[in-house]
Amino acid sequence: MVDEQDGASRRLETDSANRARNRLSGARIVVTGGAGFIGSEVTASLLRAGVDVKVVDDLSTGRMSLLGSAFRFGLTDRDVRVVDVRSSECADLIVRWRPDVVVHMAAQASLPAALRAPLVDADINIRGSVNLLQACVQAEVGLVVFAASAAMYGQVPPEQLPVTEAQPLTPSSPYGLSKATVLHYLELFQRHHGLAHVALALANVYGPRRFGSGGGVIPKIATDVVHARRPRITGDGHQTRDFVYVTDVAEAVALACTGEASGLINIASGKETNVLEVVETVGRVAGADIAPVFTPAVPGEARRMVMDIRRAREVLGWQPKVDVGTGITAVVRAVHAAQQGVAV
Ligand SMILES: NC(=O)c1ccc[n+]([C@@H]2O[C@H](COP(=O)([O-])OP(=O)(O)OC[C@H]3O[C@@H](n4cnc5c(N)ncnc54)[C@H](O)[C@@H]3O)[C@@H](O)[C@H]2O)c1
Structure with missing residues (x-):
């Protein structure tokens, strides 16, 4: 499965990926949260670019198993440090390594978990980020x-969708608030420290x-349907999301690392998909027709979301390559493979 995925990732490489490779080869980059879902894809993609x-x-x-591709592209055990971003050890590593770029992905990344434990979310996402920024300076x-x-x-508000980067930040969850707070810190560190x-x-x-179960809307639904369980949907299923595929995100991160752009940039598909459509597509791909179970809506979750990605096109030269049907097919295949005991 991993090899199949490496192949798929390679096929997705495009002109913009080549551009990132040309500009980044030889650069030194630290990825915090690099063993996570997105971070591991970013790490592999940067290594492929010669970073x-x-x-x-x-x-x-x-x-560590998520770093399988990265190890094949040259990462070594010595390049991976198991440390907390809030720690002085982490700050010391940044100071010792003196990287050109830090990609900061380490976070408490779950909106529902942040609702349950806002202090933990603030501690990791805000304090951890400030610790890192100080070390970066x-x-x-x-x-x-x-x-x-x-x-x-x-x-x-629906009339303000698709949301642009000029939209005022009015987060409705502790998770959104911690991310917005870090954005303000970034602006402050830029002004105060350059x-x-x-x-x-x-x-x-x-x-x-x-x-x-911990994987977000599409993976959760795919896992339930492949295991012949009724997928649990929060709210009425008509809530919409903008789903973007992880290799597209990794490519956007690599392009951002070139330093040609600055400030806030939306990375999304620019397409609005409702959760019931996801259930239907997963069912079709998996060859199963299983009705969902509806559970109460999660407070703080947006009713509709679709993002304007013109800025990413203009300043990064990035655009998403994987449509939601293709992406869901890849997820369903991965769930099937895991069910059959093939490592992912
Ligand atoms: N997945 C999404 O849909 C999504 C959407 C928007 C933003 N993000 C952001 O992207 C980043 C990556 O998210 P992900 O989906 O890959 O989640 P993830 O949980 O897979 O990745 C987070 C990584 O950070 C690490 N981490 C957590 N706390 C840490 C700490 N205190 N010190 C060091 N490492 C720590 C985790 O071990 C993990 O490897 C996060 O910052 C998240 O908030 C994710």
């Missing part, structure tokens, strides 16, 4: 690329290496 990559991750939700890092989130925009940044407001990211 000297180091990973910092406490493995709280990340897994000390290490004279050239650029921080931050994994921000669509959750920063909160409940956007630390450059790009903040990528990621939509709902999905892909084959994340599935099971």
Whole structure:
């Protein structure tokens, strides 16, 4: 499965990926959260671009096994440090490594978990980020690329969709608030210390290496349907999301690392998909017709979300390549493979 996925990732490489490779070859980049779902894809993609990559991750939700492709592209055990971004050890590593770029993906990444434990979310996402930014200043890092989130925009009135980067940040969840707070810190560190940044407001990211109960809308539904369970849907299923495929996100991060753009940039598909459509597509791909179970809506979750991606096109030369049907097919295949005991 991993090899199949490496093949798929390679096929998805495009002109913009080549551009990133040309500009990044030889650069030194630290990826925090590099053993996570998105971070591991980013790490592999940067290594393919000839970057000297180091990973910092406490493995709280990340897994070394997700770095399989990265190890095949030259990552070594010494390049991966199991440390907490809130720690002085992490700060010391950044100062010692003195990377050109830090890609900051380490986070408490779950909106429902942040609702249950806002203090933990703030501690990891805000305090951890500030610790890292201070170290970046000390290490004279050239650029921080931050994994921000669509959750920063909160409940956007329908007439203001698709949401642009000019939208006021009015987060409606502790998770969205912690991401928005870090964005303000980034702006402050840029003004006070000249630390450059790009903040990528990621939509709902999905892909084959994340599935099971903790995995987000598409992976959860795919896992339930493949295991012949009725998928559990929060709310009435008519809520919409903007789903973006993980390899597209990794490509956007690599392009952001070139330093040609700055500020906030939406990374999304630009397409609005409702959850019931996901259930239907998963069912069709999996060859199963299973009715969902409806559970209460999660407070703080947006009713509708679709993002304007013109800025990403203009300043990064990026656009998504994987449509939601193709992406869902990849996820369903991965769930099938895992069910049959094939490692992912
Ligand atoms: N998945 C999405 O849909 C999505 C959407 C918007 C933004 N994001 C952001 O993208 C980033 C990556 O998310 P993901 O979906 O890959 O989640 P993930 O949980 O797979 O990745 C987060 C990584 O950070 C690590 N981590 C957590 N706390 C840490 C700490 N204190 N110190 C060091 N490492 C720590 C985890 O072990 C994990 O490897 C996060 O910043 C997340 O908020 C994700």
